[in-house]
Amino acid sequence: MTRHPELPERDRRILGALVQAYIDQGEPVSSLWLASRGFGVSSATLRNILARLEDLGYVRQPHTSAGRVPTDLGYRAYVDQLLAERRTSRPQPHVEARLRRTGTVDDLLSHVSQEVSRASHHVGFAIAPAADRTTLEHLEFVPLEGGKILVVLVANGGQISHKVIEPSQRYSSIELQQAANYLNSEFRGRSMVEVHHAVLERLSEERGLYDALMQRALQLANSTFADMDTAPNVYIQGTALLLDDVSAADAETTIQTMRTLLRMIEEKRRLVQLLDDYLSGAGLTVVIGSEHIKPDLHSFSIVAATYNDGRGMGAVGVIGPTRMRYSRAINAVDSLTRAMNRMVGRPDA
Secondary structure: OOOOOOOOHHHHHHHHHHHHHHHHHOOOEOHHHHHOOOOOOOHHHHHHHHHHHHHOOOEEOOOOOOOEEEOHHHHHHHHHHHHHHOOOOOOOHHHHHHHHOOOOHHHHHHHHHHHHHHHHOOEEEEEOOOHHHOEEEEEEEEEOHHHOEEEEEEEHHHOEEEEEEOOOOOOOHHHHHHHHHHHHHHHOOOEHHHHHHHHHHHHHOOHHHOOHHHHHHHHHHHHHHOOOOOOOOEEEEOHHHHHOOOOOOOHHHHHHHHHHHHHHHHHOHHHHHHHHHHOOOOOEEEEOHHHOOOHHHOOEEEEEEEEEOOOOEEEEEEEEEOOOOHHHHHHHHHHHHHHHHHHHOOOOO
16 A cells, blocks of 8 residues: 555645545546635645645646646545545445345345445445355255256355256166265365365275265266366446546546456456455455556556455455545445345454
């Protein structure tokens, strides 16, 4: 995080008003407009304050005759002030009630990304904990028509997922039950990734070491975990909102930002890795523009927070241009992360 020199209270208020006006209007903010805000200083004093803020790197003047716009350092000072003054946020009751009506955890995360996007008016995302942190609690095999089998996986925290497999041979209901009993007794409490590795090791050993029941169970387990993606699921909503409120001054930057974000959304793993680098525990994280390590990320900001569902850490957040509605984004991310902790994890996380 970029450090900034301590500003007098009056200078902070003037800078805050300038940043908020630029976020709202998308146009450079003039000293004349600021003078009308009632700061109780003369126009000459106000011009001196703006000149000092520019010398310190908080604002810049795009053109000699234009007003001023905030720099990333100016946004940082503004956001730090918002974080210092904010109160604990809770989603509106009807929002949380709507989330509680969702079915699976996948549905919940999809709805959370939609709600955080709607509340912030920016791109919203929700990320599930990585599968390599998910442990097996219970497994069932349910026979279907045509020799197919429905696999029901219950993970720690009560998370349920389903998968249909089509093994090369047919199994009776009794054989499936026996296989499930064996796997549950052997692997309960181990991560899904560990289970798959253990199954592969046993399959590679001398077949004579295992009886027919164990062979069936291991083959079924291999089919179940073979193509499991250990990368966490990522849910993203609101990409079209990048085009909202685009001013002529920042249209080119917004288009570049959108291209970068679309690439990141397509890859998804890059977003996950980015958040792994930034999020180290509970609480809000805000990364602004040039605070990103990668130069191609300098045109946008991220507001994110973690939740814990009993399996591991997931994240809820907002992505947008540096001219982001930070107050809305912070409140939306904070309230919906707390809702996630209440519904699927640890309320005090």
